[in-house]
Every structure is written in structure tokens, then in C-alpha cells.
Amino acid sequence: xxxxxxxxxxxxxxxxxxxxxxxxxxxxxxxxxxxxxxxxxxxxxxxxxxxxxxxxxxxxxxxxxxxxxxxxxxxxxxxxxxxxxxxxxxxxxxxxxxxxxxxxxxxxxxx
Amino acid sequence: xxxxxxxxxxxxxxxxxxxxxxxxxxxxxxxxxxxxxxxxxxxxxxxxxxxxxxxxxxxxxxxxxxxxxxxxxxxxxxxxxxxxxxxxxxxxxxxxxxxxxxxxxxxxxxxxxxxxxxxxxxxxxxxxxxxxxxxxxx
Numbered sequence: 127x128x129x130x131x132x133x134x135x136x137x138x139x140x141x142x143x144x145x146x147x148x149x150x151x152x153x154x155x156x157x158x159x160x161x162x163x164x165x166x167x168x169x170x171x172x173x174x175x176x177x178x179x180x181x182x183x184x185x186x187x188x189x190x191x192x193x194x195x196x197x198x199x200x201x202x203x204x205x206x207x208x209x210x211x212x213x214x215x216x217x218x219x220x221x222x223x224x225x226x227x228x229x230x231x232x233x234x235x236x237x
Numbered sequence: 238x239x240x241x242x243x244x245x246x247x248x249x250x251x252x253x254x255x256x257x258x259x260x261x262x263x264x265x266x267x268x269x270x271x272x273x274x275x276x277x278x279x280x281x282x283x284x285x286x287x288x289x290x291x292x293x294x295x296x297x298x299x300x301x302x303x304x305x306x307x308x309x310x311x312x313x314x315x316x317x318x319x320x321x322x323x324x325x326x327x328x329x330x331x332x333x334x335x336x337x338x339x340x341x342x343x344x345x346x347x348x349x350x351x352x353x354x355x356x357x358x359x360x361x362x363x364x365x366x367x368x369x370x371x372x373x374x375x
Contacts, residue, residue, distance in 0.1 A: 145255070148284050149248035178255070178273075180280045181347065185340045192335055210273035217350050218343050219331040 128175075129157040136237050137168035139230065143175035146183035154183065158190045158202075167193070167200025170233045174206035184220055191223055201225070205233045238264055241302040246287050246316065247294040251280055254301055258312070261303040265310035266373045274351040275310060275371050281344035282314055282367055289342075290318025290365055308373035315366050320359035 127150040128143045138161045146154055161169055171187070173179075187202065194200040203225045207215075215221050227233040242257055244250040255276050262272045283299055291297050300315040329343045348355050348369065356368045 145252055147248065147251045147280055148287070149251055178276065178280075180251075180277065180284065181343045182284065188335075188338060188340075192338075195335060210270055213270070214273070214277055214347070214351075218347060219329050222332070223335055223338070 127153055129153060131157060131161060133166070134234070137170055137234060138166050139170045139172055141172040141175065145178040146176060146186075147178065147180045148182045151180075151182045151186045155186045155189070158186065162190065162193050168237045169194060169200070169202045170205055170227075170230060171202060172205050172230060173208070173211065176211065177208065179211050179214070181218060184215065184218060188220065188223060201237075203227060203233050203236060205230055238305045239303065241300065244283075244299045244301065245295060246291050246297045246299050246318075248284075248287065250299065251283060254279060254283055254299070257301060258303065261305050261310055264305045265371070266308055267310065267371060268374065271371055271374065275312070278348045278351040278355075278369055278371075279312055279314070281347050282369070285321075285342070285344045286314065286316045286318060286365070289321060290316050292319070310371050311368060312370075313366065313368045315364060317364040320365060321357075323357055 130141045132139045191202045194202045205227050297317050302313040304311040326345045352369045353372050354370045
């Protein structure tokens with residue numbers, strides 16, 4: 127899985143491609159940790175190229191969300207998420223833990 | 238159509254199993270949403286086999302059999318790991334404040350939500366057997 131991070135003034139945009147499953151979730155976790163370890167807690171996850179997320183992947187994002195929201199210092203928001211993936215997020219009961227935006231510009235504007 | 242393949246019980250197999258499903262998904266005429274449901278349910282089932290039945294990676298194999306009949310895709314997964322009791326799987330926690338939310342198994346719940354039917358059985362001789370079905374919507 128490819129993961130790229132772009133740092134902006136107000137926030138960081140992390141982009142992944144392909145499947146987020148038990149095999150690749152640790153890689154995403156590591157990338158997200160590197161942002162948090164740098165003391166940056168406003169994160170946009172661009173999911174345009176992500177075509178699959180298993181529950182293992184959602185737990186990585188939940189864990190990141192917890193750390194971002196601690197002391198109200200930031201938030202992890204999702205962008206460009208495919209319909210099927212968004213439906214499964216709701217099904218799993220985690221829909222309320224993430225704000226979802228249609229594009230990066232609106233997500234950046236939320237911070 | 239019917240085909241069977243064995244995969245090593247590790248996380249690298251998950252993408253391969255997903256690809257193995259594709260032809261059968263197409264043949265059953267499932268739409269994009271149904272196809273995603275099948276792939277997610279099978280991924281969760283296989284992760285449960287690796288994590289819980291075998292208790293880790295590379296402890297055994299996952300045998301995956303696909304059968305397409307009358308717009309219905311049937312997936313059978315077999316493993317030689319520990320049995321589990323579906324009745325003892327707790328339902329997922331909904332509406333828990335984020336800070337109190339702890340990682341817990343949601344795979345079995347998801348499988349039941351995503352598929353039209355989920356059947357599980359265990360025998361000493363044959364090990365775990367899970368059969369799931371997804372029917373093309375009309």
C-alpha cells in the first residue's frame with residue numbers, strides 16, 4: 127500500500143491507495159503516528175484511491191481519532207470516501223465518529 | 238460454477254482471496270455494492286480464522302470454495318483451527334463516547350449484516366466450516 131503525507135500550514139493530508147486490511151493497516155497506523163508524533167493533530171485522510179477498508183482499518187482510524195481529539199487539539203476527517211465504504215462504516219456503528227467531506231477544500235475549511 | 242483453493246492462513250492471503258472471489262462475483266451478477274459486501278464479509282471471516290481459530294498467522298490453511306447457482310454466490314470457508322461459539326460473540330457497542338470505545342470484534346456481526354445467510358458448524362474430523370450466501374438483488 128502506498129501512503130503519502132503532505133503537510134500544510136493548517137493541517138496534514140494523508141493519502142493511501144488500495145486495500146486497508148489486516149496486512150496493510152499497520153502501515154497506515156505508522157504513517158498516522160508519524161503525524162501525531164510531530165505534534166500535529168488536524169488530519170485529513172484522502173480516501174479517493176482507497177477501495178477497501180476492513181474493520182482492522184477502522185480501528186486504526188478510531189485510535190488516531192482518539193488521539194487527535196484529546197484536549198480538543200484537533201480531529202481526523204475523511205474525504206473522497208466511496209459509497210460502499212461509507213455504508214460499511216455506518217453498518218459497523220462507527221459512522222458518528224468521523225466527519226466526512228466531499229472534497230479537500232471543504233475539509234481544510236473545517237479546521 | 239464451482240472452484241476451491243487453499244490459501245496460507247496469513248494476512249497476505251487476504252488480497253489474494255479477494256481477487257479469487259472476483260470471477261464468481263461477476264458470474265453471480267452482483268452489483269458493486271453487493272460485491273463489496275461479499276469481499277468485506279469474507280475478509281472479516283478470514284481474519285477471524287487467522288486471529289481467533291488459529292491464534293496468529295501461518296498456523297494453518299484457509300480453504301475457500303465458491304459456488305454460483307441461480308444468481309446466488311455461496312462461499313464456504315474451512316479451517317482446522319479452534320472452534321468458536323457464535324452465541325458467545327458479543328454484539329458491537331454502538332453510541333459509546335469515543336474516548337470509551339475500545340477495539341472489539343465486529344467481524345461476525347458485519348458478516349451477518351452484509352450477507353443473506355451465514356451458517357457455521359464445527360466437527361472434530363473436519364474442523365470449522367462457515368458457509369455464507371449472497372443473492373443478486375432483483
